Amino acid sequence: MATDERFTEENLQARGDVPFGVRNEIITGPVSDWATDFSHLEPEWAADPYRIQDDLRQRCPIAHTARFGGAWLPTTYEDVAAIAYDTDRFSSRSIIMSNFRPPRELAPIGGSPPISSDPPFHRDARKLLLPAFTKSQIAKQEPGTRSFCHALIDAFGERDVVDAATEYAQHIPMRVIADMLGFPPEDGPQFREFVEDLLEGINLPQDERIERVSRMWEYLLAQVYDHIDRPREDLTSYLLNAEIYGRKLEPGHVVGAMALLLIAGIDTSWSAIGASLWHLAKTPADRQRLLADPGLLPTAIEEFLRAYAPVTMARLVKQDMSWHGVEMTADDWILLSFPAANRDPAQFDRADEVVIDREVNRHAAFGLGIHRCLGSHLARMELRVALEVWLERIGEFSLADPTAVTWAAGQIRGPRTLPLRIG
């Protein structure tokens, strides 16, 4: 049996001397005023964050909350862009806002490089992964993705109501990323649990949260061992062999990057596909137009990405400072809402409308600056193929029960239940 010194139990345990982070009191419950007490985990936000953000943009425009140990929410495109570009004053060492701040010593690497990394390490960690995610590399996944989408629709059988979130959108990115990482495709249901644990279980008691996160860690370690035994042509073997500064990656870097690819690759595209189908189900004119003119789809997709951008990131303030009129304190969170930036009327004409033939669309759905979503070409491919196959096979569809649609709370927003009447 092959071994890798980095991943022996002894060596993994020897890494345990990382300084502790900071935990704060968990505050939940109804929001009193969104300008001073916002929370992206409350049901009102999940149901419609846009109305809240539009209101804040007019009256703040940077909201604050004492929850999560203190956080800011900028709502204009200008502020969101400025923070995304300012890696000197805003750290990425944790990009999921929770009640736990990892220790400052974790920077510039962070728990899941490169998304959690700051310069200069970020650049080198990102460089390792970029070649696997170029448009031409991703194109190789397209035929498999397409036939998988067809198989999902075949499985609908004769039913006239299906859940497009759990029976379609969800499975597409799961299958593609499992394939790229070399994980068993049948592990999909576990991936969904990992996603929920990490991104939606923010306000769970810390012990439970730690236990849930370690479940994923155990799973990923098992995949590492499997790949040490049987190296393959996939991203896991690639990460195990990759070098940075002339040395193999630290075990935490390998597993952290795997976690990043798994989590960031699933929830996001699933949300984008689901939100696009939701829009088309409730907007017959747009659906008819795309059926009549499939060439418009790439333009429409950019508009879905703008209007329903699934991803909000987080940053941590590096030092006390006055910033654009507010007094920020070191280790305050920033909830970096690309969806809010994408609906800023100062940046976009008819910002609150979905205009599927919007030709000029400088949206920030994939972020701005050095942390541009690594998987943006993958996401665009998945979204395009998922919608192409759906429109080709289903064509006519509508919301079976608008009140039954549910949306994920937290930093990744998309439909989690989406019953559609088809045909």
Add this chain to the structure above:
Amino acid sequence: MGRIAGVTAAETRERLLRAAADMFAERGYDGTRVADIAAAAGLSNGALYAHFSSKAELLVGALRAHGRQMLAELFATDPSRSVTDLLLAVGRCLPRRRDPSGYLIVEALVAARRDQDVARPMRDYMGERADWMAGLMRVAQAGGELDPALSPDALAHFCLLLAMGSALITPDLHAVGEAEWADLLNRLVTAFGPAVIPTQTGTTQVRVQINHERCQGHGRCYDLAPSLFGDDDEGYGTVLGDGTVPPGLEHDARLAELNCPEHAVELVEEA
């Protein structure tokens, strides 16, 4: 008097608005009494109030029904006509004298300054006109007649200012030569048009370039203009060849520039 037998409510309403338009245009808002309008329409005051609750409502109603709306009328006559052509046609008429109801807008604007009852419906009226106009601008942008980078709302506002201003500055107060005015309008429409990219046939050439400090590999340039841009092994954008934009690809080049989230794609003109 009262109701005239055989006349529908809509007809009565229309007669009132016609009378109101004539009366307001002739005597102004303050100089017109509701009773005069009723009389001119052949109705009693009471009958008038069955249709309109106030003088302000009559004024804005008259404006909607009889105010000048050349653009909307021309557009309705021939919706396929190019939008810039329509705008030019209307623009050329602006400095000319109008018929009396063309000045109804002046009375309404003046009244709106003084009287909240008029100001409220006037805000709605102006908002509707601006929205309609902005919609027209979007049609022009989608059709490649106007630069999609310009705000349709700002364009609409600009046109409204011209239209309203021309109602205030009548030819009696100040005149402009028709040909000179038409030349100026032509230049304006050209300036609002999509950036015209001169090609090799002219004296200047346009090239695309990428600011590599800014590029983050979003790939919008090589998605939208694959004949002009490619990508490197890490997905960052590259310029194909020397970046010269051949004829027919100006629009692609412009799209790449306007859709780059990092503002990394630049178009440069060279002599």
